[in-house]
Amino acid sequence: MAGVASASDNVVDVVATTPIVADLARMVTGQRARVSGLIPPMGDPHTYEPTLRDLRSIAYADIAFTNNLLLEQASLIRVVEQGIRPGTPVVALAENSSRYGGELIQLVEDVALDTVWLGMRIAGSGESFGASRTSEVELQATGVRGPGDVAAFLTTAFGEPEVYLNSADGFDRESNYKGDTATLPVDAHTHMSWAFSQPGIYEVDFRAQVIAEKGARPQPVGDTTVTFAVGVSPTEAGKDKEYVLNEGHQDISVDLDEGKILIRGDAPAKGDTRINYSYPPEQAVVEVPNSAIKEIPASAAFRFLGRPGTDTYMLPQAVLGKHVHGELDPHAWQNVSNAIAYLQLIRDKMIAVDPKGASEYTANADRAVNQLLDLDSYVRNRIASIPRERRHLVTTHDGYAYLGKAYDLDIAGFVTPNPSIEPSTRDMVTLTRTLENLQVPAVFLEPSLEGRAGVLTETAERLGVQVCRIYGDSFSEEVTGYIEMMRYNADSLARCLNRQD
The missing domain is CATH 3.40.50.1980 (Nitrogenase molybdenum iron protein domain)
Incomplete structure (x- = not known):
C-alpha cells in the first residue's frame, strides 16, 4: 500500500x-x-x-x-x-x-600485506556507561612524541583521504576538542592508514570517551600511549616492550567492559604462543619496517603528508575505502x-x-517465498551456465560474498597493493595482470559508481574487457525491486562472463 x-x-x-x-x-x-x-x-x-x-x-x-x-x-x-x-x-x-x-x-580481512595493518575498534556492550547500539565512542589522539610527524587517515574507494590524526598541525587537549578524533559506533571497527615522516621511535597518546546518546556529556573510558618503531629496530623502544606487532590485523581497541584501551588482533606478536591476542599498549610496540617506505603522491589532497615525491613510512589500511563495520557481513540478501x-x-x-x-x-x-525459491533456482542456473574458469567477479564494491558463496562465484575483487595512496601506474599494472591472468571478459560496476571508477573502467577498456552493471545495496529507475535486481545480476553475470571474443 x-x-x-x-x-x-x-x-x-x-x-x-x-x-x-x-x-x-x-x-x-x-x-x-x-x-x-x-x-x-x-x-x-x-x-x-x-x-x-x-x-x-x-x-x-x-x-x-x-x-x-x-x-x-x-x-x-x-x-x-x-x-x-x-x-x-x-x-x-x-x-x-x-x-x-x-x-x-564472518568478515575476513585481507592480511596479505607485508606489514602489520592497524585499525581502530570498539569492543564490549558499554552497559556500565549507559551505552546502547546507537551510542558512539570517540578515540582521540592528544599528543605525539618522536622525530617527525604522524598522520592517520582513511582513503576512499576513489582516492580521497579523510584525515583523523595529523600531528603536523598540533593538538588541543581540551575535553570538548573534536580534532584528531575517530568516532565509531559501539561494537564496530574501522581500517586506518598511518604515515610517519621520519624514522625513529614514536609515542602517540590516546584517550577514549563514550557518548551514550546524542547531546549527552562524554564519559571518559581511559587513556594510553601506543609506541611505534619506524624504520628502526623495535628494541630501541625499550626493554619493557615485550611484544612486537609486525604482521596481520591489529586494532587499537577501546574495551568498554574493561574500561581501558588495548591492542587486539588476529595475529600474534612475535614470539607469542597464546590464542587470545590482546596486548597492553605499554608492553607492545608496533613495527613499521623500512619496506613500508612510500612516495607521497602528487595530488594536493595528500599535501598534509609532506612534499610530493618525498618519502614517508606507511602502514596501509589494507581494505580500500572507508569501511566501518562489525564482525559479520551485512549484505546477506545477496543469497x-x-x-x-x-x-x-x-x-x-x-x-x-x-x-x-x-x-x-x-x-x-x-x-x-515461492517466488524467491524460483528466483534462487534461476540465479543458480544462470551462474552455473558460466564456465568455471570464467566465473570471476571483479568489482569495486566488496558486497558480494554471499552471492559468491551461495552460487559458486569467485569474488576476485580489486584492491590496490597500497590503498592508502591514489592508484598509481604500478596499481594499474597489477589490475592489468589480474584481468589478464583470470582472462575475464568483463568487470562489474554498480550504477552509482559507474562515473567514478576511473582506474577500473580505463584499464578494462584498454584491455578490451567489457564493463557491465551489477546491483548491490539499492535499485534504480531500471531495476525497482529485489526479485528484478537478483535476476538482472544473474543475467548480467551470465551474459557478460560468457561473452566470446
Whole structure:
C-alpha cells in the first residue's frame, strides 16, 4: 500500500530503512499495511542521512524494519530507535535471520600485506556507561612524541583521504576538542592508514570517551600511549616492550567492559604462543619496517603528508575505502535463501503487531517465498551456465560474498597493493595482470559508481574487457525491486562472463 504515514486512518504503518528491506516488507504486507521506505532507490545505506519526512514516518510507525549489522549509518539507526514511539518494535532483519535458517558470513580481512595493518575498534556492550547500539565512542589522539610527524587517515574507494590524526598541525587537549578524533559506533571497527615522516621511535597518546546518546556529556573510558618503531629496530623502544606487532590485523581497541584501551588482533606478536591476542599498549610496540617506505603522491589532497615525491613510512589500511563495520557481513540478501529468512521474520513480526491480518500476511509471505525459491533456482542456473574458469567477479564494491558463496562465484575483487595512496601506474599494472591472468571478459560496476571508477573502467577498456552493471545495496529507475535486481545480476553475470571474443 502506498501513501504517507498517518496516525488518523487506522492503517498499520511500517518503516523500512533500505529499498531492499522496504521491497521485501511490501511483499508480505500487500495492501494490508502501508510501508514507508527511508532510503530512496539510488541512495547509499552506508551514508544516508534522514529527512524531515523520514522523521514523520518514523514517529507514526507501528513497526520498523532495518537490515543493520552496521549496514546503515549509525545516525540513521539512532533516529529510528529514538524517534519511534515507546514500545514500538524495531527489527534488525540480518541480525535475526538465523532463527529462520539464514546463514551469515564472518568478515575476513585481507592480511596479505607485508606489514602489520592497524585499525581502530570498539569492543564490549558499554552497559556500565549507559551505552546502547546507537551510542558512539570517540578515540582521540592528544599528543605525539618522536622525530617527525604522524598522520592517520582513511582513503576512499576513489582516492580521497579523510584525515583523523595529523600531528603536523598540533593538538588541543581540551575535553570538548573534536580534532584528531575517530568516532565509531559501539561494537564496530574501522581500517586506518598511518604515515610517519621520519624514522625513529614514536609515542602517540590516546584517550577514549563514550557518548551514550546524542547531546549527552562524554564519559571518559581511559587513556594510553601506543609506541611505534619506524624504520628502526623495535628494541630501541625499550626493554619493557615485550611484544612486537609486525604482521596481520591489529586494532587499537577501546574495551568498554574493561574500561581501558588495548591492542587486539588476529595475529600474534612475535614470539607469542597464546590464542587470545590482546596486548597492553605499554608492553607492545608496533613495527613499521623500512619496506613500508612510500612516495607521497602528487595530488594536493595528500599535501598534509609532506612534499610530493618525498618519502614517508606507511602502514596501509589494507581494505580500500572507508569501511566501518562489525564482525559479520551485512549484505546477506545477496543469497536468496537469506532473503527468504527475511520474509518469514517480517511475516511473524507483522502478525505480532496486527494479529487480525495474520491470514493475509501468511498468504502473502507464502506466495513471496515461492517466488524467491524460483528466483534462487534461476540465479543458480544462470551462474552455473558460466564456465568455471570464467566465473570471476571483479568489482569495486566488496558486497558480494554471499552471492559468491551461495552460487559458486569467485569474488576476485580489486584492491590496490597500497590503498592508502591514489592508484598509481604500478596499481594499474597489477589490475592489468589480474584481468589478464583470470582472462575475464568483463568487470562489474554498480550504477552509482559507474562515473567514478576511473582506474577500473580505463584499464578494462584498454584491455578490451567489457564493463557491465551489477546491483548491490539499492535499485534504480531500471531495476525497482529485489526479485528484478537478483535476476538482472544473474543475467548480467551470465551474459557478460560468457561473452566470446
